[in-house]
Amino acid sequence: xxxxxxxxxxxxxxxxxxxxxxxxxxxxxxxxxxxxxxxxxxxxxxxxxxxxxxxxxxxxxxxxxxxxxxxxxxxxxxxxxxxxxxxxxxxxxxxxxxxxxxxxxxxxxxxxxxxxxxxxxxxxxxxxxxxxxxxxxxxxxxxxxxxxxxxxxxxxxxxxxxxxxxxxxxxxxxxxxxxxxxxxxxxx
Amino acid sequence: xxxxxxxxxxxxxxxxxxxxxxxxxxxxxxxxxxxxxxxxxxxxxxxxxxxxxxxxxxxxxxxxxxxxxxxxxxxxxxxxxxxxxxxxxxxxxxxxxxxxxxxxxxxxxxxxxxxxxxxxxxxxxxxxxxxxxxxxxxxxxxxxxxxxxxxxxxxxxxxxxxxxxxxxxxxxxxxxxxxxxxxxxxxx
Numbered sequence: 273x274x275x276x277x278x279x280x281x282x283x284x285x286x287x288x289x290x291x292x293x294x295x296x297x298x299x300x301x302x303x304x305x306x307x308x309x310x311x312x313x314x315x316x317x318x319x320x321x322x323x324x325x326x327x328x329x330x331x332x333x334x335x336x337x338x339x340x341x342x343x344x345x346x347x348x349x350x351x352x353x354x355x356x357x358x359x360x361x362x363x364x365x366x367x368x369x370x371x372x373x374x375x376x377x378x379x380x381x382x383x384x385x386x387x388x389x390x391x392x393x394x395x396x397x398x399x400x401x402x403x404x405x406x407x408x409x410x411x412x413x414x415x416x417x418x419x420x421x422x423x424x425x426x427x428x429x430x431x432x433x434x435x436x437x438x439x440x441x442x443x444x445x446x447x448x449x450x451x452x453x454x455x456x457x458x459x460x
Numbered sequence: 461x462x463x464x465x466x467x468x469x470x471x472x473x474x475x476x477x478x479x480x481x482x483x484x485x486x487x488x489x490x491x492x493x494x495x496x497x498x499x500x501x502x503x504x505x506x507x508x509x510x511x512x513x514x515x516x517x518x519x520x521x522x523x524x525x526x527x528x529x530x531x532x533x534x535x536x537x538x539x540x541x542x543x544x545x546x547x548x549x550x551x552x553x554x555x556x557x558x559x560x561x562x563x564x565x566x567x568x569x570x571x572x573x574x575x576x577x578x579x580x581x582x583x584x585x586x587x588x589x590x591x592x593x594x595x596x597x598x599x600x601x602x603x604x605x606x607x608x609x610x611x612x613x614x615x616x617x618x619x620x621x622x623x624x625x626x627x628x629x630x631x632x633x634x635x636x637x638x639x640x641x642x643x644x645x646x647x648x
Contacts, residue, residue, distance in 0.1 A: 293617040297625070298525035304551050304595045304624045305517060306496035306634035306645055328518045329493060330530045333608035337486035340612065342518045342528065363492050369648055407492045417605050419614060420521035424528065426607060429481040436492045437485070446494035446638055450645050457494055457638050458646040460557055 306450035311375045311405075312341060313360035313387075314352040316398035321384040323400075324349045325376040327449050329361055337429040338414065342422050348382065350423060353413065359427060360395075361409045362402040363434070364447040366456035371402065372447060395431045406436035406446070494638035499563045499593075500529060501548035501575075502540040504586035509572040511588075512537045513564040515637050517549055525617040526602065530610050536570070538611060541601065547615060548583075549597045550590040551622070552635040554644035559590065560635060583619045594624035594634070 307327025315321035328342035339361065343350050353359045364372055374386045391403035401408035411427025418424075445457040495515025503509035516530035527549065531538050541547045552560055562574045579591035587598035599615025606612075633645040 293525040293620050295522045295525070297620055298522055298617060300625060301595045301597065301620050301622070302519045302527070304622070304634065305498075305519065306494075306636055307518075308494035308638070310493075330495075330516045330518055331490045331493065332530055332610050332612070334483045334486055336608065337481040337483070338607070339490070340530065342520055366648065407489045409489065415605075415607065417603075417612070419526070419603065420524070422520050424520070424605070424612065429486060432481050432485055432489050434489070434492070437488060446492065448494055448636065448645055450496070450634055454648045455645045456648060457636055457643045460554065460642045460644060 303451050306448055309364045309372050309447040309449050309454070310341075311360075311362040311364060311371060311402060312343070312349055312353075313362060313400045313402075314349040314356070314358075315384075316356060316358070316394075316400070320352070321387060321400065322348045322352055322382070323360075323375050323386055325372045329363075332426060338426055339409070339411065339429070340424055340426050342424055344421055345418065345423050346421065353425065354416070356398075357413045358397060358399050359411050359413070359425070360399045360401050361411060361427065362405040363407045363436075364402075365404075365406050365444045366447045367444055368402075368404070368447055369454045372449075372454065393433065397430060399431070401431070401433060405434050406444075407432065407434035491639050494636055497552045497560050497635040497637050497642070498529075499548075499550040499552060499559060499590060500531070500537055500541075501550060501588045501590075502537040502544070502546075503572075504544060504546070504582075504588070508540070509575060509588065510536045510540055510570070511548075511563050511574055513560045517551075520614060526614055527597070527599065527617070528612055528614050530612055532609055533606065533611050534609065541613065542604070544586075545601045546585060546587050547599050547601070547613070548587045548589050549599060549615065550593040551595045551624075552590075553592075553594050553632045554635045555632055556590075556592070556635055557642045560637075560642065581621065585618060587619070589619070589621060593622050594632075595620065595622035
């Protein structure tokens with residue numbers, strides 16, 4: 273499966289290279305990339321709410337405050353974000369794995385049903401933010417770049433809230449995802 | 461610091477909103493976003509090697525195998541990646557915090573000096589990959605989107621290697637970064 277590198281004869285040591293990267297190998301490799309878990313909330317009163325669990329949020333620019341999230345264009349959230357031009361990013365604590373699972377569609381949950389069982393704050397511009405999130409950010413879509421299956425969505429922050437911003441004593445550690453499992457952060 | 465939301469009178473509960481997101485607030489919020497730690501390697505025999513430690517790598521597309529990394533255009537790595545059109549992504553294990561610190565410039569280390577003290581594999585196309593990384597990927601630059609301070613660089617994978625791909629018994633957990641500290645993954 274992991275053959276020699278292009279050019280032959282290289283990468284024949286303990287950790288061989290793969291010259292062509294098939295989907296299975298790439299998936300297997302990227303499962304090793306740990307990520308902080310976020311819920312993307314989408315929709316408002318006018319359009320059906322939905323949302324998804326991701327590990328693909330990255331800070332982009334501080335001034336102006338912007339982040340970027342990679343979203344599968346085949347997801348139920350994508351057309352809603354595209355239509356409304358807004359979305360929420362809810363960073364989860366290690367006590368919120370249940371919320372992560374709901375927004376990952378566990379048990380077949382879809383759309384607004386994923387929001388049940390938790391408390392939500394609605395920003396003046398209609399973005400739903402998880403009440404107990406360590407940090408939750410309301411965003412307007414500033415730019416979208418599409419590439420193959422995914423869209424890279426640049427969000428400019430319009431609101432920030434969250435218990436982790438209230439003081440050092442508030443909020444637990446982050447919820448993490450690695451190799452298909454949830455976990456928590458342990459200090460080195 | 462965290463005033464009422466736009467429209468007034470909203471967000472006055474336990475977790476207030478901020479209508480305008482200043483740099484300090486945004487930085488404080490994004491420190492709560494945990495990430496898997498990677499070393500970006502840049503440069504080759506022809507151009508001075510350098511590199512940087514990031515938590516901004518995200519999977520983008522499976523077919524073709526592509527990832528995206530957010531890079532500050534003011535970093536020493538950016539002009540080298542831009543000139544060579546290639547870079548490496550080295551996922552670190554929780555036993556490799558020393559490497560993360562070297563590539564974060566601890567102790568004033570710059571350029572090729574960051575590579576010392578570790579073993580490296582050079583791919584046929586000249587990308588330096590950390591020998592003992594759980595997963596290391598050589599990439600060619602397929603697309604660059606710039607926005608304010610940062611560049612979003614799309615890398616197509618040309619080689620994958622790493623001890624985590626050799627079997628379930630190889631490789632430790634991932635190195636994580638959260639609130640300015642390194643840590644490890646603890647199963648929930």
